[in-house]
Amino acid sequence: MRLIAEDGELDLAEGFLTADERAVLGARLLGELAWQSEEIALFGRQVAVPRLVCWYGDPGATYRYSGVSHEPLPWHEVLADLRARIEDFSGHVFNAVLCNRYRNGRDSMGWHADDEAELGERPFIASLSLGAERLFRIRHRGTGRTLDVPLRDGDLLLMGGELQSHWRHCVPRTARPCGERINLTFRRIVRWP
Numbered sequence: 001m002r003l004i005a006e007d008g009e010l011d012l013a014e015g016f017l018t019a020d021e022r023a024v025l026g027a028r029l030l031g032e033l034a035w036q037s038e039e040i041a042l043f044g045r046q047v048a049v050p051r052l053v054c055w056y057g058d059p060g061a062t063y064r065y066s067g068v069s070h071e072p073l074p075w076h077e078v079l080a081d082l083r084a085r086i087e088d089f090s091g092h093v094f095n096a097v098l099c100n101r102y103r104n105g106r107d108s109m110g111w112h113a114d115d116e117a118e119l120g121e122r123p124f125i126a127s128l129s130l131g132a133e134r135l136f137r138i139r140h141r142g143t144g145r146t147l148d149v150p151l152r153d154g155d156l157l158l159m160g161g162e163l164q165s166h167w168r169h170c171v172p173r174t175a176r177p178c179g180e181r182i183n184l185t186f187r188r189i190v191r192w193p
């Protein structure tokens with residue numbers, strides 16, 4: 001389903017994973033990935049980002065996030081399988097995946113665009129959600145047009161074209177009781193440092 005067609009493309013494939021797959025893959029990813037807490041420098045102080053993260057990919061697919069350079073961990077079996085399926089489905093190839101784990105409604109991701117130089121022009125990013133439903137909010141930088149997209153267990157969101165240049169997105173905190181959620185953003189690093 002196409003959600004945005006103006007200044008970039010946003011598409012949602014609801015139920016990309018079957019109900020059986022969601023439970024098994026979600027549990028394996030929670031238990032087997034190298035989740036870690038990440039600290040960023042904010043006004044001269046070290047502050048933990050409100051979520052757990054890890055970075056997997058091809059050797060050399062170094063990525064800077066939260067102000068820190070990360071060497072990728074070698075592909076975990078589950079991530080490698082998902083990458084292959086999402087490549088088939090989307091027609092795009094990926095060499096790395098950023099994994100985010102929102103432990104509860106207080107974990108979040110602030111406003112940003114995935115417009116880092118290493119992703120090149122018009123990056124194509126595939127974002128797979130597992131576990132608790134959370135809101136993905138996206139706002140046009142110029143017009144302020146805002147869309148709230150609920151992302152549910154097994155949904156695949158695809159961002160392409162000029163989207164990262166014209167729109168910013170976030171996953172806001174929520175006060176409503178909320179279980180754990182994993183989000184995997186498959187990316188292609190095209191510029192090597």
Ligand SMILES: O=C(O)CCC(=O)C(=O)O
Pocket residue numbers: 098100109114127136151169171183185
């Ligand atoms: O958790 C999400 O749905 C979004 C994650 C995201 O925007 C990112 O990893 O850049």
Ligand SMILES: [Fe+2]
Pocket residue numbers: 112113114169
């Ligand atoms: Fe993002």
